[in-house]
Amino acid sequence: MSDEAYVTDRIKKGALFGAFVDGQLAGFIGMHAEGGIGMLFVSPEYRRRRIGMALETYMINLGLERGERPYGQVEIGNDASKGLQETLGLCFSRGRIYWMERDGRE
Template sequence: MDVLAFLQEKDELSYIDLIEPLRLGQAEVLIAEKEGVLIRINDDALDGVLFDERLLSTFTDILVGSDAPIAVHDGILVDTLKAMGMAYHFPCFQAVYTKSTPFVLSQNLTIRELGMDDLPVVLANYKNADEAYITGRVQSGSLIGAQVDGELAAFIGQHAELTIGLLEVLPAYRRRHIGEELEKAYINRLLAHGRVPFCHVTTHNEASLALQKKLGMTFGKHLIHWFN
Protein backbone atom coordinates (compact mmCIF):
# COMPACT_ATOMS: atom_id res chain seq x y z
CA MET A 1 0.00 0.00 0.00
CA ASP A 2 1.20 3.51 -0.80
CA VAL A 3 0.75 4.81 2.73
CA LEU A 4 1.67 8.39 1.82
CA ALA A 5 -0.93 8.63 -0.94
CA PHE A 6 -3.47 6.88 1.30
CA LEU A 7 -3.10 9.47 4.08
CA GLN A 8 -3.05 12.40 1.67
CA GLU A 9 -6.32 11.22 0.20
CA LYS A 10 -7.81 10.75 3.67
CA ASP A 11 -7.00 14.26 4.93
CA GLU A 12 -3.64 15.84 4.22
CA LEU A 13 -4.10 18.58 6.80
CA SER A 14 -5.16 16.41 9.72
CA TYR A 15 -2.50 13.76 9.07
CA ILE A 16 0.40 16.08 8.28
CA ASP A 17 2.24 14.74 11.36
CA LEU A 18 2.39 11.36 9.58
CA ILE A 19 2.63 12.61 6.01
CA GLU A 20 5.55 15.03 6.42
CA PRO A 21 7.99 12.54 8.03
CA LEU A 22 7.03 9.94 5.39
CA ARG A 23 7.45 12.45 2.55
CA LEU A 24 10.90 13.46 3.83
CA GLY A 25 12.07 9.88 4.32
CA GLN A 26 12.40 10.38 8.06
CA ALA A 27 9.96 7.69 9.18
CA GLU A 28 9.95 3.92 9.50
CA VAL A 29 6.58 2.36 8.67
CA LEU A 30 5.50 -0.13 11.34
CA ILE A 31 1.87 -0.59 10.28
CA ALA A 32 0.47 0.36 6.88
CA GLU A 33 -3.07 -0.90 6.44
CA LYS A 34 -6.39 0.64 5.49
CA GLU A 35 -7.38 -0.02 9.10
CA GLY A 36 -4.53 2.04 10.53
CA VAL A 37 -1.05 3.52 10.15
CA LEU A 38 1.80 3.60 12.65
CA ILE A 39 5.26 5.06 12.06
CA ARG A 40 8.46 5.72 14.01
CA ILE A 41 9.93 9.15 13.29
CA ASN A 42 13.71 9.65 13.31
CA ASP A 43 14.22 6.63 15.58
CA ASP A 44 12.35 8.54 18.26
CA ALA A 45 8.59 9.17 18.54
CA LEU A 46 5.86 6.75 17.51
CA ASP A 47 2.90 8.32 15.70
CA GLY A 48 -0.26 6.61 14.58
CA VAL A 49 -3.92 6.63 13.66
CA LEU A 50 -6.36 3.74 13.97
CA PHE A 51 -9.28 3.72 11.52
CA ASP A 52 -10.75 0.30 12.35
CA GLU A 53 -10.73 -1.31 15.79
CA ARG A 54 -10.13 -4.73 14.23
CA LEU A 55 -6.47 -3.68 14.15
CA LEU A 56 -6.49 -2.47 17.77
CA SER A 57 -4.47 -5.35 19.22
CA THR A 58 -1.81 -4.93 16.53
CA PHE A 59 -1.31 -1.35 17.70
CA THR A 60 -1.33 -2.14 21.40
CA ASP A 61 1.19 -4.97 20.94
CA ILE A 62 3.67 -2.37 19.70
CA LEU A 63 2.73 0.63 21.83
CA VAL A 64 2.06 -0.81 25.29
CA GLY A 65 5.33 -1.08 27.15
CA SER A 66 7.23 1.19 24.77
CA ASP A 67 9.21 3.97 26.44
CA ALA A 68 9.19 6.12 23.28
CA PRO A 69 7.09 9.30 23.06
CA ILE A 70 3.79 8.31 21.45
CA ALA A 71 1.34 10.48 19.50
CA VAL A 72 -2.10 9.06 18.70
CA HIS A 73 -4.99 10.60 16.79
CA ASP A 74 -8.51 10.75 18.26
CA GLY A 75 -10.31 7.43 18.55
CA ILE A 76 -10.67 4.21 20.50
CA LEU A 77 -6.90 3.72 20.61
CA VAL A 78 -6.56 6.70 22.96
CA ASP A 79 -8.99 5.30 25.53
CA THR A 80 -7.51 1.83 25.19
CA LEU A 81 -3.98 3.01 25.91
CA LYS A 82 -5.20 4.93 28.94
CA ALA A 83 -7.06 1.85 30.21
CA MET A 84 -3.93 -0.25 29.74
CA GLY A 85 -1.94 2.06 32.00
CA MET A 86 0.02 4.11 29.49
CA ALA A 87 1.19 7.46 30.88
CA TYR A 88 -1.06 10.11 29.31
CA HIS A 89 0.31 13.61 29.02
CA PHE A 90 -1.95 15.96 27.08
CA PRO A 91 -4.20 16.47 24.05
CA CYS A 92 -3.08 18.89 21.34
CA PHE A 93 -4.49 20.74 18.40
CA GLN A 94 -2.48 20.38 15.21
CA ALA A 95 -1.82 23.68 13.42
CA VAL A 96 -0.41 23.80 9.89
CA TYR A 97 0.98 26.67 7.82
CA THR A 98 -0.53 25.94 4.41
CA LYS A 99 0.71 29.01 2.56
CA SER A 100 3.89 29.21 0.50
CA THR A 101 4.56 32.90 1.18
CA PRO A 102 7.21 33.63 3.85
CA PHE A 103 6.73 36.29 6.49
CA VAL A 104 8.41 39.68 6.41
CA LEU A 105 10.43 39.82 9.62
CA SER A 106 11.19 42.70 11.94
CA GLN A 107 14.60 44.31 11.45
CA ASN A 108 14.91 44.95 15.18
CA LEU A 109 16.00 41.40 16.05
CA THR A 110 19.09 39.39 15.21
CA ILE A 111 18.05 35.79 14.54
CA ARG A 112 20.66 33.04 14.30
CA GLU A 113 21.07 29.29 14.62
CA LEU A 114 22.02 28.19 18.11
CA GLY A 115 25.19 26.26 18.88
CA MET A 116 26.57 24.35 21.82
CA ASP A 117 27.75 27.61 23.44
CA ASP A 118 24.06 28.48 23.85
CA LEU A 119 23.15 25.17 25.49
CA PRO A 120 23.46 26.38 29.13
CA VAL A 121 20.92 29.16 28.50
CA VAL A 122 18.53 26.77 26.77
CA LEU A 123 18.80 24.18 29.56
CA ALA A 124 18.28 26.83 32.23
CA ASN A 125 15.08 28.12 30.65
CA TYR A 126 13.35 25.20 28.88
CA LYS A 127 11.85 22.70 31.32
CA ASN A 128 9.61 20.52 29.13
CA ALA A 129 12.28 17.99 28.08
CA ASP A 130 15.32 16.34 29.60
CA GLU A 131 18.92 17.44 29.15
CA ALA A 132 19.87 14.68 26.70
CA TYR A 133 16.97 15.48 24.37
CA ILE A 134 17.59 19.25 24.41
CA THR A 135 21.30 18.71 23.84
CA GLY A 136 20.53 16.54 20.83
CA ARG A 137 18.22 19.17 19.37
CA VAL A 138 20.88 21.87 19.71
CA GLN A 139 23.58 19.58 18.26
CA SER A 140 21.37 18.82 15.26
CA GLY A 141 21.09 22.53 14.39
CA SER A 142 17.35 22.48 15.02
CA LEU A 143 17.16 25.59 17.24
CA ILE A 144 17.34 29.25 16.36
CA GLY A 145 17.40 32.20 18.72
CA ALA A 146 16.70 35.92 18.85
CA GLN A 147 19.32 38.28 20.20
CA VAL A 148 18.60 41.65 21.78
CA ASP A 149 21.59 43.89 22.49
CA GLY A 150 23.89 40.92 22.01
CA GLU A 151 22.07 38.70 24.51
CA LEU A 152 20.01 35.62 23.72
CA ALA A 153 16.42 36.67 24.42
CA ALA A 154 14.41 33.72 23.11
CA PHE A 155 14.68 30.47 21.18
CA ILE A 156 12.54 28.07 19.16
CA GLY A 157 13.18 24.81 17.38
CA GLN A 158 11.88 21.68 15.76
CA HIS A 159 11.21 18.52 17.72
CA ALA A 160 12.47 15.12 16.60
CA GLU A 161 8.98 14.34 15.24
CA LEU A 162 9.22 17.53 13.09
CA THR A 163 6.77 19.76 14.98
CA ILE A 164 7.78 23.34 15.65
CA GLY A 165 8.22 23.80 19.39
CA LEU A 166 10.75 24.40 22.15
CA LEU A 167 9.67 28.04 22.18
CA GLU A 168 10.82 30.00 25.19
CA VAL A 169 11.13 33.75 25.69
CA LEU A 170 13.36 34.64 28.61
CA PRO A 171 11.51 36.57 31.36
CA ALA A 172 13.26 39.90 30.80
CA TYR A 173 12.18 39.95 27.13
CA ARG A 174 8.53 38.97 27.32
CA ARG A 175 5.62 41.07 26.02
CA ARG A 176 7.69 42.33 23.09
CA HIS A 177 6.27 39.95 20.42
CA ILE A 178 9.66 38.22 20.18
CA GLY A 179 8.05 34.78 20.29
CA GLU A 180 5.84 35.70 17.37
CA GLU A 181 8.80 36.89 15.32
CA LEU A 182 10.75 33.72 16.11
CA GLU A 183 7.92 31.46 15.00
CA LYS A 184 7.63 33.46 11.78
CA ALA A 185 11.37 33.02 11.27
CA TYR A 186 11.15 29.28 11.83
CA ILE A 187 8.25 28.95 9.41
CA ASN A 188 10.34 30.84 6.84
CA ARG A 189 13.27 28.49 7.50
CA LEU A 190 11.15 25.42 6.84
CA LEU A 191 9.53 26.91 3.74
CA ALA A 192 12.98 27.66 2.33
CA HIS A 193 13.80 23.95 2.61
CA GLY A 194 10.56 22.83 0.98
CA ARG A 195 8.99 21.63 4.23
CA VAL A 196 5.51 22.02 5.66
CA PRO A 197 5.54 23.95 8.96
CA PHE A 198 3.25 22.53 11.65
CA CYS A 199 3.02 22.42 15.41
CA HIS A 200 1.11 20.81 18.27
CA VAL A 201 -0.52 23.12 20.79
CA THR A 202 -1.97 21.84 24.05
CA THR A 203 -5.69 22.50 24.26
CA HIS A 204 -5.34 24.69 27.36
CA ASN A 205 -2.60 26.95 25.96
CA GLU A 206 -4.77 29.90 24.99
CA ALA A 207 -1.83 32.21 24.29
CA SER A 208 -0.25 29.81 21.82
CA LEU A 209 -3.57 29.02 20.16
CA ALA A 210 -4.14 32.74 19.66
CA LEU A 211 -0.66 33.10 18.18
CA GLN A 212 -1.20 30.27 15.68
CA LYS A 213 -4.45 31.87 14.55
CA LYS A 214 -2.73 35.25 14.22
CA LEU A 215 -0.06 33.67 12.03
CA GLY A 216 -2.70 32.20 9.74
CA MET A 217 -2.20 28.57 10.73
CA THR A 218 -4.97 26.12 9.81
CA PHE A 219 -6.11 23.55 12.36
CA GLY A 220 -6.59 19.85 11.72
CA LYS A 221 -9.89 18.13 12.47
CA HIS A 222 -8.53 15.79 15.14
CA LEU A 223 -6.82 16.14 18.46
CA ILE A 224 -3.40 14.53 18.84
CA HIS A 225 -2.88 12.73 22.16
CA TRP A 226 0.62 12.38 23.62
CA PHE A 227 1.68 9.49 25.83
CA ASN A 228 4.95 8.73 27.64
Protein backbone atom coordinates in the same frame (compact mmCIF):
# COMPACT_ATOMS: atom_id res chain seq x y z
CA MET B 1 11.96 21.45 28.33
CA SER B 2 13.14 19.35 31.20
CA ASP B 3 15.00 16.71 29.15
CA GLU B 4 18.52 18.10 28.95
CA ALA B 5 19.75 15.28 26.67
CA TYR B 6 16.96 15.99 24.18
CA VAL B 7 17.68 19.72 24.11
CA THR B 8 21.42 19.03 23.72
CA ASP B 9 20.65 16.73 20.79
CA ARG B 10 18.52 19.41 19.12
CA ILE B 11 21.34 21.96 19.55
CA LYS B 12 23.94 19.57 18.10
CA LYS B 13 21.71 18.87 15.11
CA GLY B 14 21.26 22.58 14.38
CA ALA B 15 17.56 22.45 15.20
CA LEU B 16 17.40 25.09 17.97
CA PHE B 17 17.53 28.82 17.27
CA GLY B 18 17.76 31.80 19.60
CA ALA B 19 16.65 35.41 19.57
CA PHE B 20 18.94 37.97 21.17
CA VAL B 21 18.30 41.50 22.41
CA ASP B 22 21.37 43.61 23.17
CA GLY B 23 23.47 40.45 23.30
CA GLN B 24 21.16 38.69 25.78
CA LEU B 25 19.25 35.52 24.93
CA ALA B 26 15.61 36.61 24.87
CA GLY B 27 14.06 33.38 23.65
CA PHE B 28 14.42 30.27 21.53
CA ILE B 29 12.51 27.90 19.28
CA GLY B 30 13.33 24.56 17.74
CA MET B 31 12.42 21.71 15.50
CA HIS B 32 11.41 18.54 17.32
CA ALA B 33 12.97 15.23 16.28
CA GLU B 34 9.73 14.24 14.51
CA GLY B 35 9.80 17.48 12.48
CA GLY B 36 7.30 19.68 14.31
CA ILE B 37 8.03 23.27 15.31
CA GLY B 38 8.11 23.71 19.07
CA MET B 39 10.05 24.42 22.22
CA LEU B 40 9.13 28.09 21.88
CA PHE B 41 10.13 30.08 24.94
CA VAL B 42 10.53 33.81 25.51
CA SER B 43 11.98 35.05 28.81
CA PRO B 44 9.39 36.96 30.85
CA GLU B 45 11.31 40.26 30.63
CA TYR B 46 11.19 40.10 26.82
CA ARG B 47 7.56 39.12 26.35
CA ARG B 48 5.08 41.36 24.52
CA ARG B 49 7.81 42.47 22.06
CA ARG B 50 6.78 40.08 19.25
CA ILE B 51 9.87 37.93 19.78
CA GLY B 52 7.79 34.75 19.84
CA MET B 53 6.15 35.79 16.59
CA ALA B 54 9.55 36.49 15.00
CA LEU B 55 10.92 33.12 16.12
CA GLU B 56 7.94 31.17 14.84
CA THR B 57 7.90 33.09 11.57
CA TYR B 58 11.59 32.25 11.13
CA MET B 59 10.91 28.53 11.65
CA ILE B 60 7.97 28.53 9.25
CA ASN B 61 10.01 30.27 6.56
CA LEU B 62 12.96 27.93 7.14
CA GLY B 63 10.70 24.92 6.64
CA LEU B 64 9.17 26.39 3.48
CA GLU B 65 12.63 27.16 2.06
CA ARG B 66 13.55 23.50 2.65
CA GLY B 67 10.44 22.34 0.78
CA GLU B 68 8.79 21.11 3.98
CA ARG B 69 5.27 21.64 5.26
CA PRO B 70 5.81 23.37 8.61
CA TYR B 71 3.58 22.25 11.47
CA GLY B 72 3.49 22.32 15.23
CA GLN B 73 1.41 21.22 18.16
CA VAL B 74 -0.31 23.26 20.84
CA GLU B 75 -1.04 21.64 24.17
CA ILE B 76 -4.63 21.90 25.31
CA GLY B 77 -4.93 24.90 27.62
CA ASN B 78 -1.92 26.78 26.20
CA ASP B 79 -3.96 29.82 25.22
CA ALA B 80 -0.89 32.02 24.62
CA SER B 81 0.46 29.59 22.02
CA LYS B 82 -2.96 29.15 20.44
CA GLY B 83 -3.31 32.93 20.18
CA LEU B 84 0.10 33.20 18.50
CA GLN B 85 -0.84 30.52 15.96
CA GLU B 86 -4.09 32.32 15.20
CA THR B 87 -2.27 35.65 14.80
CA LEU B 88 0.09 34.01 12.30
CA GLY B 89 -2.91 32.72 10.34
CA LEU B 90 -2.14 29.05 10.93
CA CYS B 91 -4.83 26.39 10.67
CA PHE B 92 -5.90 24.00 13.42
CA SER B 93 -7.03 20.42 13.07
CA ARG B 94 -10.75 19.88 13.50
CA GLY B 95 -10.14 17.47 16.36
CA ARG B 96 -7.37 16.32 18.62
CA ILE B 97 -4.36 14.60 17.12
CA TYR B 98 -2.51 11.97 19.11
CA TRP B 99 1.12 10.97 18.53
CA MET B 100 2.45 7.51 19.21
CA GLU B 101 6.10 6.53 18.95
CA ARG B 102 8.40 3.74 19.91
CA ASP B 103 10.60 4.35 22.92
CA GLY B 104 13.69 2.97 21.17
CA ARG B 105 13.57 -0.38 22.96
CA GLU B 106 12.67 -3.21 20.64
